[in-house]
Amino acid sequence: MKKLAIICAGGFGREVACIINKLAEWDLMGFYDDGFETGIDTGYGEVIGSIDDLNNVQEPIDVVLAIGNPEIAKQIAARITNPLVSFPNIIDSEAYFYDRDSLKMGKGNIIGPNASVSCNVTLGDFNVLNVFSQVGHDVVLGNHNVVMPSVNISGSVVVGDGNLFGVKSTVIQGIKIGNKVTLAPNSVLTRNAKDDKTYLGNPAKIII
Numbered sequence: 001m002k003k004l005a006i007i008c009a010g011g012f013g014r015e016v017a018c019i020i021n022k023l024a025e026w027d028l029m030g031f032y033d034d035g036f037e038t039g040i041d042t043g044y045g046e047v048i049g050s051i052d053d054l055n056n057v058q059e060p061i062d063v064v065l066a067i068g069n070p071e072i073a074k075q076i077a078a079r080i081t082n083p084l085v086s087f088p089n090i091i092d093s094e095a096y097f098y099d100r101d102s103l104k105m106g107k108g109n110i111i112g113p114n115a116s117v118s119c120n121v122t123l124g125d126f127n128v129l130n131v132f133s134q135v136g137h138d139v140v141l142g143n144h145n146v147v148m149p150s151v152n153i154s155g156s157v158v159v160g161d162g163n164l165f166g167v168k169s170t171v172i173q174g175i176k177i178g179n180k181v182t183l184a185p186n187s188v189l190t191r192n193a194k195d196d197k198t199y200l201g202n203p204a205k206i207i208i
Contacts, residue, residue, distance in 0.1 A: 013066040017044035
């Protein structure tokens, strides 16, 4: 059984640990986190070091970035330079796929329990589809996007990189979303979204 560690010992990291334990495909070693003292027991494994410690590991290891902030996740991924580190896709056993064979994925994606993914969906690298999120047909997500719980992304939506979709937000069909966009919780996006903007409301409008 291959060894696996989780980056981030916070709440989402512990949720991912629950998924890993349920899948029973890896030997969960613990957590790497710069913000916690080494040796602290999270209840789901110990903190075994920092990102620098991970870069000094001398044997192959799978690693999961359990981080709910797209920009921080991107920065940490860039800091991992150890060639022995791999980033598997983590898919909860209770995720639902209309057509698993039509799903295309890069590396490091997390698909949580009861997430629903339709047909002909493409995910890049390090995307998070949280619990009860829904992704419609022919959706394309770039890299480092975080889809919070109960988000609905309708069909034929094209998403760039580093976007954050707040809890219970909705994107209607055919929308194009740029990079580093934040869609506030419970908001409904009905038009294309510009880079580096925050949208709020129904219909969602730029507030920042």
